[in-house]
Amino acid sequence: MNLRPAKNSLFAILLRSPAWISFAIAVGLGTAAAALLPDGYRALGASAGLPFAVIGAMAAWRQRQLPGAAEIERIRETVARMAWPAFADLLEQAFRREGHTVIRGDGRAWDFDIELGGQRTRVAARRWKSAQTGLDTLRALQATREADDVAQARVIGLGPLSDAARAFASDKGIEVWQAPEIARALHGPLPTR
Known part of the structure; x- marks a missing residue:
């Protein structure tokens, strides 16, 4: 049910x-x-x-515990300074805290496969620092999603999506996480450096 x-x-x-x-x-x-x-x-x-x-x-x-604008900005600045291994570890911890099982990806088209309640989500996050997320990233994610029959897809990035990428994400049902969603997932203390 x-x-x-x-x-x-x-x-x-x-x-x-x-x-x-x-x-x-x-x-x-x-x-x-x-x-x-x-x-x-x-x-x-x-x-x-x-x-x-x-x-x-x-x-x-x-x-009640959602981060405010100042907290979102603090987390955005903190994760923008991180190297990929540190950011990936934080994301994995956040996914596990939410109850997901996590499998690390190949790093080319996707970075995580997360599963909760039988629902798999393929996640691309490695280009989180990019000034803008383009269509190529979303097309590669969608291709692996379709090839492996994964129900959902998510792209994580601090920069905005290009117009073409935004339309593609909407059309294919790809969830987009930007600073507010990242801040919500990474609530709690973050390293200050």
């Missing part, structure tokens, strides 16, 4: 959004129901906002 909402469902979007949005929807629905329904149905109608209040509470719980 899969209890995860579809990626682009309303509830999944609200879980990724600031919690106050869900709370505002809950209050708006409750207020509208209380104002528009007959006396006998107002209490029941006001409860229509309850699912949104629950989603707001879940979003607030998830977001």
Whole structure:
């Protein structure tokens, strides 16, 4: 039984959004129901906002330890100074902390295969310092993903994707991790050098 909402469902979007949005929807629905329904149905109608209040509470719980802008920038600067072996070790530790099993890749088209709950993700991260992630990196990752029948793919980099790479990632369903996602994954103390 899969209890995860579809990626682009309303509830999944609200879980990724600031919690106050869900709370505002809950209050708006409750207020509208209380104002528009007959006396006998107002209490029941006001409860229509309850699912949104629950989603707001879940979003607030998830977001309670998310790094702020200053922390994201500090982590971005720290990992930008790292050599690949140190950054790869940090990523592997982060994946394992989330419960993934981790296999190191060949370093050409992909760097990690991570698996959680039977779901494999192929990860390309070696070019994380590049000023811009281009289409070649994503095409190589996608080719190995298709050849090995891997369900998901992720590219990790501090620089933005080129327009062509962004369109390709969107079309092929490749997840993109940039500074905010890297900071979330590498929460906790990092080396200062």
